[in-house]
Structures are given as structure tokens and as C-alpha cells.
Amino acid sequence: MSVLNEKTVEELSVLLESGACTSQEIVRDVLAEKNRIDPVIRAYVELDEEDALAQAVEADAARARGTAGPLTGIPVAIKDLLNVRGQSCTCGSKILQGYRSPYDATAVARLRSAGMVMAGRVNMDEFAMGSSTENSALQTTRNPWNTACVPGGSSGGSASAVAARMAVASIGSDTGGSVRQPASFCGCVGLKPTYGRISRYGLTAYASSLDQIGPITRTVKDAALLLGAMAGHDPMDSTSSPLDVPDYAASLTGEMKGLKLGVPKEYFVEGIEPEVDACVRKAIAQCESLGAEIVEVSLPNTRYATATYYILATAEASTNLARYDGVRYGLRVEGADPIALYMNTRAAGFGSEVKRRIILGTYVLSSGYYDAYYLRAQKVRTLIARDFSEAFARCDAIVCPVSPTAAYPLGSCADDPLKMYLGDIFTVTANLAGICGLSVPCGFTSGGLPVGLQILGAPFAEQKILDIGYAYEQSTAWHTEKPAIQG
Amino acid sequence: MNYHVTIGLETHIQLKTNSKIFCACANHFGDEPNTNVCPVCLGYPGVMPVLNEEAVHKTIRAGLMIGSRIGAFCKFDRKSYFYPDMPKNYQITQYDRPFCIGGQVEIEVDGRKKIIRVNRIHLEEDVAKNTHAATSSEVDFNRAGTPLMEVVSEPDMETPEEALAYLQALKQIMVYGGISECNLEEGNMRCDVNISLRPDGQEKLGVKAEIKNMNTFKGVFQALQAETRRQESILESGGSVRQETLRFDPDAGVTLPMRSKEYAHDYRYFPEPDLMPVVLDKDVIERWRSELPELPQQRRERFVSQYDLPEYDAAVLTADKHLADYYERAAAGTKNFKAVSNWVMTEVMRVLSEKGWTIEQFPIQADALAELVALADGKVINSNSAKEVFSILLEEPGASPKALVEKRGMAQVSDSSAIDAFVDQVITEQTKSVEDFRNGKQAALQFLVGQIMKLSRGKANPQMAAQALRDKIGSME
Numbered sequence: 001m002s003v004l005n006e007k008t009v010e011e012l013s014v015l016l017e018s019g020a021c022t023s024q025e026i027v028r029d030v031l032a033e034k035n036r037i038d039p040v041i042r043a044y045v046e047l048d049e050e051d052a053l054a055q056a057v058e059a060d061a062a063r064a065r066g067t068a069g070p071l072t073g074i075p076v077a078i079k080d081l082l083n084v085r086g087q088s089c090t091c092g093s094k095i096l097q098g099y100r101s102p103y104d105a106t107a108v109a110r111l112r113s114a115g116m117v118m119a120g121r122v123n124m125d126e127f128a129m130g131s132s133t134e135n136s137a138l139q140t141t142r143n144p145w146n147t148a149c150v151p152g153g154s155s156g157g158s159a160s161a162v163a164a165r166m167a168v169a170s171i172g173s174d175t176g177g178s179v180r181q182p183a184s185f186c187g188c189v190g191l192k193p194t195y196g197r198i199s200r201y202g203l204t205a206y207a208s209s210l211d212q213i214g215p216i217t218r219t220v221k222d223a224a225l226l227l228g229a230m231a232g233h234d235p236m237d238s239t240s241s242p243l244d245v246p247d248y249a250a251s252l253t254g255e256m257k258g259l260k261l262g263v264p265k266e267y268f269v270e271g272i273e274p275e276v277d278a279c280v281r282k283a284i285a286q287c288e289s290l291g292a293e294i295v296e297v298s299l300p301n302t303r304y305a306t307a308t309y310y311i312l313a314t315a316e317a318s319t320n321l322a323r324y325d326g327v328r329y330g331l332r333v334e335g336a337d338p339i340a341l342y343m344n345t346r347a348a349g350f351g352s353e354v355k356r357r358i359i360l361g362t363y364v365l366s367s368g369y370y371d372a373y374y375l376r377a378q379k380v381r382t383l384i385a386r387d388f389s390e391a392f393a394r395c396d397a398i399v400c401p402v403s404p405t406a407a408y409p410l411g412s413c414a415d416d417p418l419k420m421y422l423g424d425i426f427t428v429t430a431n432l433a434g435i436c437g438l439s440v441p442c443g444f445t446s447g448g449l450p451v452g453l454q455i456l457g458a459p460f461a462e463q464k465i466l467d468i469g470y471a472y473e474q475s476t477a478w479h480t481e482k483p484a485i486q487g
Numbered sequence: 488m489n490y491h492v493t494i495g496l497e498t499h500i501q502l503k504t505n506s507k508i509f510c511a512c513a514n515h516f517g518d519e520p521n522t523n524v525c526p527v528c529l530g531y532p533g534v535m536p537v538l539n540e541e542a543v544h545k546t547i548r549a550g551l552m553i554g555s556r557i558g559a560f561c562k563f564d565r566k567s568y569f570y571p572d573m574p575k576n577y578q579i580t581q582y583d584r585p586f587c588i589g590g591q592v593e594i595e596v597d598g599r600k601k602i603i604r605v606n607r608i609h610l611e612e613d614v615a616k617n618t619h620a621a622t623s624s625e626v627d628f629n630r631a632g633t634p635l636m637e638v639v640s641e642p643d644m645e646t647p648e649e650a651l652a653y654l655q656a657l658k659q660i661m662v663y664g665g666i667s668e669c670n671l672e673e674g675n676m677r678c679d680v681n682i683s684l685r686p687d688g689q690e691k692l693g694v695k696a697e698i699k700n701m702n703t704f705k706g707v708f709q710a711l712q713a714e715t716r717r718q719e720s721i722l723e724s725g726g727s728v729r730q731e732t733l734r735f736d737p738d739a740g741v742t743l744p745m746r747s748k749e750y751a752h753d754y755r756y757f758p759e760p761d762l763m764p765v766v767l768d769k770d771v772i773e774r775w776r777s778e779l780p781e782l783p784q785q786r787r788e789r790f791v792s793q794y795d796l797p798e799y800d801a802a803v804l805t806a807d808k809h810l811a812d813y814y815e816r817a818a819a820g821t822k823n824f825k826a827v828s829n830w831v832m833t834e835v836m837r838v839l840s841e842k843g844w845t846i847e848q849f850p851i852q853a854d855a856l857a858e859l860v861a862l863a864d865g866k867v868i869n870s871n872s873a874k875e876v877f878s879i880l881l882e883e884p885g886a887s888p889k890a891l892v893e894k895r896g897m898a899q900v901s902d903s904s905a906i907d908a909f910v911d912q913v914i915t916e917q918t919k920s921v922e923d924f925r926n927g928k929q930a931a932l933q934f935l936v937g938q939i940m941k942l943s944r945g946k947a948n949p950q951m952a953a954q955a956l957r958d959k960i961g962s963m964e
């Protein structure tokens with residue numbers, strides 16, 4: 001019976017250190033569980049078992065040599081848009097099928113040097129464009145809590161694999177909520193660090209000024225461990241921060257006494273599902289009972305956030321995705337001349353949501369429209385960031401819902417992209433403002449779907465939001481719940 | 488009717504740096520295709536640019552050399568268009584915040600000096616190189632990511648000659664600054680021109696045409712001549728010039744419209760999110776300014792004052808930085824600066840033009856030339872021997888002039904008793920010529936000296952021989 005796959009990173013670290021288990025045993029348990037239930041969930045895009053086991057053998061050897069660290073030998077599943085040398089990196093798209101990464105992303109290289117095992121690639125919305133993973137061109141991933149529902153997105157493969165215990169932890173990316181929202185939908189912990197905290201080098205870009213890599217785990221401490229392993233300045237990413245990286249995990253206090261938590265009135269509005277609202281309010285009350293002081297704050301420009309986000313993100317995406325042209329790698333559909341080759345390749349290779357966003361982004365940057373859209377959106381972005389800095393002058397962190405809804409049935413948003421866009425309202429603001437945010441499980445709907453509490457912090461206040469999340473998590477049992485899945 | 492021509496140039500200049508602008512690949516011409524490449528310059532998924540500081544320094548140095556103002560806040564932008572030479576299908580360039588603003592280049596045409604104003608200099612990445620075959624296209628990405636400066640002039644030029652002089656002056660400055668080799672064969676310098684005509688007396692500029700992508704100065708010159716004729720004949724016949732993009736066909740000597748697909752773009756510029764804006768420290772700029780190399784004009788003036796050379800020599804020697812460097816290295820080894828100048832301007836430059844060499848390819852090292860000049864100047868060898876040594880050095884570049892002179896016994900005979908012996912012999916043998924000279928025929932003396940040179944097998948000091956002849960014949964009575 002596979003059991004090690006159910007352990008957290010923290011627990012496995014202890015077991016490995018004491019010699020109670022080996023990396024190979026952990027990887028075998030993960031593989032066994034994946035083979036049992038992934039035919040139903042379909043979180044994994046690729047998992048080279050031989051390669052994962054070979055890495056585990058190497059990790060065990062390192063431990064025998066005495067060169068192991070606390071994360072050595074622990075497997076992690078990687079969202080299929082981070083480059084891992086020799087592995088796929090489809091980004092959930094047909095256009096990158098067949099591409100093998102010639103290099104490691106910096107975050108991946110750091111996890112590797114910490115001894116972690118790169119165990120498989122997980123599904124996502126095509127080029128991280130979506131909030132349900134339904135936009136993957138490869139396969140449909142299901143929510144382990146209710147397989148008729150979406151896992152959230154775009155890091156839906158990461159969240160469902162972690163929730164279903166067929167991954168110990170996973171690395172995702174968050175451009176407008178793509179780590180926090182699927183973590184919330186699947187009952188996991190998801191962290192979006194401050195922009196610049198983790199190098200983006202090797203993260204296939206969707207919207208460069210908003211993208212940030214983040215861990216999806218089962219506990220706050222695990223998220224802190226992985227953040228610590230990945231964070232820090234990278235000469236390959238000029239936008240990465242030179243600030244020192246604290247030992248987040250070791251510094252967790254489990255205390256929130258005396259901290260001021262801001263509740264933004266704009267985040268508790270009509271349209272939020274009553275059950276979600278109730279879970280989040282209950283969680284806030286719990287924080288108060290743990291000694292936090294609750295204050296009301298205002299983020300008045302929230303109503304412009306979604307529009308701002310979709311202008312800026314698509315503008316950047318329209319250029320970031322221009323490189324997929326069939327010339328150097330990935331899909332190629334021949335044409336009479338290079339331009340025809342481009343058009344044929346891109347027409348066949350991109351899905352409809354990606355095309356929609358490329359067209360939108362191209363439009364907002366077009367001459368004559370730039371000032372009205374892109375420039376204006378940049379100004380609003382500044383206002384949104386100012387909202388947050390004013391709010392953080394009055395509180396230590398902000399607590400609010402991750403998403404107005406819990407996971408919804410597969411296909412229910414398929415014909416209505418706007419409806420799905422509006423679901424990002426509570427998450428896109430953190431990306432626009434460049435601040436950090438954490439999603440922690442805070443209850444279930446009556447239908448048994450998880451609900452997440454979002455904790456937002458000022459730039460580089462990861463330690464603070466992890467502390468609050470950890471204190472809350474330690475006082476509840478939500479994170480210990482696990483879905484029952486029939487393999 | 489007479490027309491007034493207005494010309495502006497956009498000149499792309501590849502910077503001489505060790506590595507490419509955004510990655511660590513070598514910036515090197517002529518290697519096997521697609522060998523100086525990496526995920527960054529190939530535009531792989533997930534890669535990010537890291538700005539090469541050397542490229543920034545050289546761009547700013549270029550600006551400082553032509554008197555530009557350096558931008559306080561500079562940034563990069565994405566310029567979007569699809570073409571197979573573009574790895575990312577957008578080019579990282581500078582749209583509205585270039586490194587250098589303003590500046591000027593002085594030109595001289597037919598002895599008339601003129602200032603050509605520069606609008607701006609910005610830095611961008613070069614694209615790859617496409618080769619089109621009958622049924623396929625090949626792309627060499629070695630060039631992709633080479634740091635490329637674009638120098639945009641104001642429309643201050645009025646003739647193709649001025650445009651040519653501007654390009655030459657610009658090249659001279661860039662080579663002097665160590666900014667670029669400006670090697671046209673290697674594509675270091677490429678040019679787009681704008682040209683319009685208006686009838687004399689009309690203030691408003693005419694409709695301009697743009698001629699793109701020329702990579703020789705001759706091409707620019709001929710294209711401007713051809714386009715001037717074309718626009719002139721349109722206007723003469725009462726037509727109007729269309730604003731369009733052209734290319735120059737050097738074989739036919741005409742400008743032709745480009746297919747609209749080749750240039751009709753909305754580039755959709757927006758700030759590059761992967762690079763931080765560049766805010767240059769004032770102290771750094773001042774330090775760079777203090778480290779500026781000498782400008783061609785300054786060097787010319789210094790050659791006159793330091794080496795006491797005529798204006799003409801100074802101008803010839805400093806026209807090419809490397810030639811000037813060579814001269815200075817040679818001059819350091821001698822006392823007779825003018826003699827070195829004569830040697831460089833006659834013998835050295837003659838060989839360069841005969842062989843089609845640049846001075847860097849010239850086999851005789853400056854210190855060897857200095858040694859040779861010193862030997863001639865000190866009358867150790869006469870001028871014929873000096874030329875002979877020069878020829879030998881061309882064949883045996885490593886040889887020492889001194890050693891050659893010794894080995895081959897070429898030292899002049901300046902020993903008066905030896906010369907007297909030759910003089911006595913010649914006077915005895917050539918009585919007719921001696922007689923002629925005594926009767927006032929100066930040419931006879933030259934003949935007699937020649938006979939002495941012959942007897943001495945070229946080693947006699949001719950001045951001493953002539954003097955001895957005069958003395959002896961004069962005292963014969």
C-alpha cells in the first residue's frame with residue numbers, strides 16, 4: 001500500500017533524515033498512486049518513471065555520502081511551462097508538442113541543487129490562459145473532490161495532483177491567480193510570491209510583468225520550504241530582487257496575536273457565492289479569536305482590476321507568444337513561404353482562448369489604440385498598487401476570498417469567457433500590484449468542495465503571510481482532509 | 488526647374504563587444520552558421536534578456552563623441568513584426584527613451600565644412616541572417632543578438648556627396664572610439680536613407696521616399712543619385728512623388744518599390760517588461776566622458792603640434808585610426824618624425840593600395856619601420872639601400888633591418904679615404920666627363936657620382952662622393 005505519497009514535504013524530510021525511508025520508496029509510492037488514480041484525474045502530462053527513479057537513486061546516494069539537504073530526495077511535480085532540461089514543456093499547447101527543453105529554469109535548477117526529484121509534468125491551461133485547466137489542448141484534468149468539476153487553473157494539474165496525493169508538492173505559476181485559485185479549488189496551499197522574489201528565467205512567459213512562480217503544497221510549512229529553496233536574485237532575470245532570502249520555514253511562529261488583518265469591503269460583494277462568503281468570514285473570525293485585530297480597509301480601484309489585467313496581460317502575451325512560429329522548435333505546418341508557414345503553424349497550434357488573447361493584446365497595442373488601452377491600463381495599475389500600499393499602512397495583511405466561487409462543473413464556463421474572467425477578480429489585483437498572496441484551505445461547501453482563504457501581504461512580506469497562514473492552519477483541520485477517489 | 492534635395496540617414500552600426508547584447512554568446516563574425524547561439528538568442532520558451540553593460544558603455548561613448556546628451560532615464564521596448572530572421576518575432580529596441588539624444592558630425596565636401604545634426608542614437612539587437620534558395624530558406628542565428636546601434640541623422644544633407652561624407656565621418660568616429668570596426672564587408676554598417684526633393688524657393692519639404700537596407704557606401708551614393716533623378720523626372724513631368732519604401736538594385740542602378748508586405752507594419756511598440764529601465768549615474772557618465780578617446784580632428788591637430796608635421800601629412804595619417812596608430816608607434820622609435828611620415832605616406836601606403844591591404848594586414852611592424860628610417864636618416868644606408876631593405880622586409884616581416892644591412896653589407900661607405908680612392912679612379916678613367924664638368928656641365932658630376940656608386944656597388948655615400956669630386960677637380964687646374 002502506498003503511503004509515503006500522503007506525507008508532506010516536512011514529514012518526508014524527517015523520515016529521510018532518520019533513515020526511515022528512501023527517496024526511491026517515496027518516488028515508487030508516488031508513481032503507484034499516480035498510476036492508480038491519474039487515469040481518472042489526468043493531472044500528469046508526462047512522467048518519465050525511469051528518470052524519476054534514477055534521480056531518486058542519486059538522491060539516496062547523496063544522502064549516503066552525507067551531502068543531502070532537508071529537501072534531498074523529495075519528488076516534486078512541475079507545471080508544464082517551466083523548462084526542465086530534457087523534459088517536455090508543452091505549456092498545455094499543441095504548438096509546443098515535441099519540444100524538449102535544452103535547459104533548466106533557475107527555479108528548477110535550485111530545486112535540483114537542493115536534491116529534489118523532478119517527478120513529472122502537470123497539466124495547465126494553454127500558456128496559463130484560463131482558470132479551469134479546460135483550455136489545455138492536451139487533456140481534461142478533474143477536481144479530485146468532485147471529478148465532475150474543474151480543478152481550477154491555470155495550474156490545475158499541480159493542484160489536483162497534490163490534492164489527490166499523487167504528488168507531494170508541485171510548482172506552478174501565477175499570473176492572475178493561477179496558483180492561488182486552483183489551490184483553493186482543490187483544498188491545497190498555494191503561494192504567489194512577490195514579483196521578483198523567484199527568478200522567472202525558464203518560466204515560459206505569458207505576461208512577463210505579472211508572472212510569478214509559486215509552490216502548491218498541502219501545508220503552509222511546505223510552501224515555505226519550497227519558497228526558500230527557489231527564491232533569491234538570479235543574474236539571468238534582471239527583474240529578480242536582490243533582497244536576502246530568509247529561512248521562511250524555520251522562522252514560522254504560529255502566532256498572529258497583535259497582527260492587524262485588513263478586510264477589504266470591495267471583496268465582499270454581490271456575486272460571491274454565499275457558502276464561500278460564509279467560509280471566509282468564519283476563517284476571519286477564527287483569526288480574530290487567535291488574537292488578530294480585524295480592521296476594514298478599502299481597495300477602491302478593485303472594480304477596474306479585471307479590465308486592467310486583461311489589457312496588460314494580453315498585450316504582453318501577444319508578443320511573448322509571437323515566437324511560436326514553427327521555425328526553430330515545436331509544431332510546424334508547412335506553407336508556400338515563411339509567412340504562410342507562420343500562419344498555418346499558429347492557426348493549427350494555438351487553441352481558441354490563446355488566439356482570443358493574442359488578438360486582444362494585438363489590438364490594445366495597435367497604433368491609435370495604445371493610449372486608450374495600454375497606457376491607461378498602466379495608469380490604473382499604478383492606482384491599484386497605491387490602493388494596496390495605503391491599505392498596508394493600516395494593516396499587516398489583507399484577508400479575503402480567493403475566488404467568488406468554489407470549483408464549478410466542467411464545461412459550465414466554456415461558452416462564456418467573460419464569466420470566467422470575472423472569477424479572477426480577487427486574485428488579479430495581487431499580480432497587478434506585484435504583492436504576495438497565499439491561499440489556505442478554510443472549509444468546504446455543502447457539496448464538499450474546498451474553499452480557500454486568501455492572505456495578501458505587502459511586497460516581500462512572504463514571511464508575514466506565511467506566519468498568518470500557518471497560525472490559522474495549525475488551529476484548523478481543513479488541510480488534513482483528503483478526497484476519496486476511486487482509481 | 489531646379490530642385491533642392493533633402494537627405495536623412497538611419498545608420499545601423501554593429502558594436503564591437505565580446506558577447507551579444509542579451510546573452511553570453513560570442514559576438515563574432517564568420518563562424519560556422521548557428522554555432523554562436525543559445526536558448527536566449529534563439530528565442531526559446533522561458534528565456535530572458537540580460538543587458539550587456541559593454542554595449543551600453545559603447546553606445547554612450549558614441550554619443551559622447553558626437554556631443555549627444557545622455558538620457559537620464561532610458562528603457563527598452565518591444566517592436567513586433569514577423570520575419571524569419573527574428574527569433575522572438577519582436578525586436579528589443581529603444582523607442583522613446585534612447586541612450587543618446589542630439590549630437591553632430593562635421594563633414595567636409597570640396598573644401599567646404601558643414602555640420603550634420605544627429606537626432607538620436609539608440610541600442611537594439613540585430614536580427615539573424617536569412618539566405619533564400621530556390622525552394623528553401625536558411626537562417627543563421629549567429630548574428631541574432633549582436634548589439635546594434637542606430638544613429639538617426641537630421642535631414643541635413645543636400646547631396647549624395649554630403650551623405651557619403653557623413654557616412655565616412657561617422658565611420659571614422661566609430662573606429663576611433665573603438666565602438667565598431669565598421670567593416671562593411673562583414674555588415675558592421677548598414678543604412679536606410681530618406682530623400683525628398685522640392686523646387687528651389689519652396690519652404691515645405693517634398694514627399695520623401697525611403698530606400699532601405701544598403702550595406703556599402705557606394706550603394707548609398709548611387710542609390711541617392713538614382714533616386715534624385717527619379718524624383719526629379721517625376722516632378723519635371725508634373726507628377727507627384729509617392730511616399731514609399733524602395734530598395735536599390737545596384738546592377739540596374741535604379742531604385743525599385745519594395746513589396747508592401749516587406750514593410751507595412753504596425754510595430755506595436757511597448758516597454759520591454761523583462762528589462763529594468765536604465766538610469767545612468769551622472770558620475771559614471773562623467774567618468775566615461777573623461778575616458779573618451781581622441782577624436783580624429785583632435786588627433787590631426789596633435790600630429791601637427793607634437794610631430795611638427797605639415798597639415799597635409801597630419802590629415803592623411805589620421806584619416807584612418809589604425810594608420811595613425813601605426814604612425815605613432817613608428818614615430819616613437821625615431822627622432823625624425825617627418826621622415827617616418829614620408830615613409831608611411833609613400834612606401835607603406837603604396838604597398839597597401841597595391842595589395843589592397845588594410846594597415847592591420849601590413850607585414851612590416853612599426854618598430855621595424857622605425858629602425859629602417861633611423862638607418863636611412865643616420866646615413867648608415869643610402870636611400871636605394873633603404874628601399875631594398877623595405878622590399879626584403881615585406882618578404883621577411885620578422886627580420887631586423889639592422890641585421891639585414893650588416894648581413895648583406897649594405898652600410899654606406901662614408902670613410903673619406905675609401906671614397907677618395909674611388910674618386911681618384913673615376914677621375915683617371917673618365918677624363919671626358921671631368922673635362923665637361925670643368926666646363927660647367929653640372930650633369931657630368933651626376934654621371935661621375937654614378938660611376939663611384941657603381942664602383943662601390945651602391946654603398947658609397949653619394950653626398951660625400953660628390954663633394955670629394957668637386958674638391959678634387961677644383962684643385963686640378
Ligand SMILES: [Zn+2]
Nearest residue numbers: 510512525528
Ligand atoms: Zn546566445
